């Protein structure tokens with residue numbers, strides 16, 4: 001079998017998808033080991049997103065800086081968290097603590113979903129700056 005075909009088949013396996021995802025996350029967290037990232041991804045599958053409670057899977061999970069780079073957060077393990085892509089877009093360069101407070105406030109006014117949707121849209125319009 002040609003190497004390209006073998007690579008393509010491997011990429012479509014569960015293991016191949018996991019490896020690709022971890023390598024992708026490593027671009028955002030260069031200091032973290034791919035093996036450590038693969039373990040975190042495996043652990044997060046099936047658990048709810050911290051912010052919107054949607055169940056995380058290999059497709060919708062994304063790597064987030066708890067404390068954003070803008071606010072001095074680094075690429076170390078204790079600043080790493082897995083959340084859903086939608087919330088990651090919405091969170092942008094906000095800090096975790098601020099984002100939690102913002103969502104709690106929105107929840108009180110029954111605007112949580114609306115806020116997440118608007119923030120995610122704003123990130124798409126203004127671009128990723130985080």
Ligand SMILES: [Zn+2]
Pocket residue numbers: 049050051052053054083084085086087088
């Ligand atoms: Zn979420």
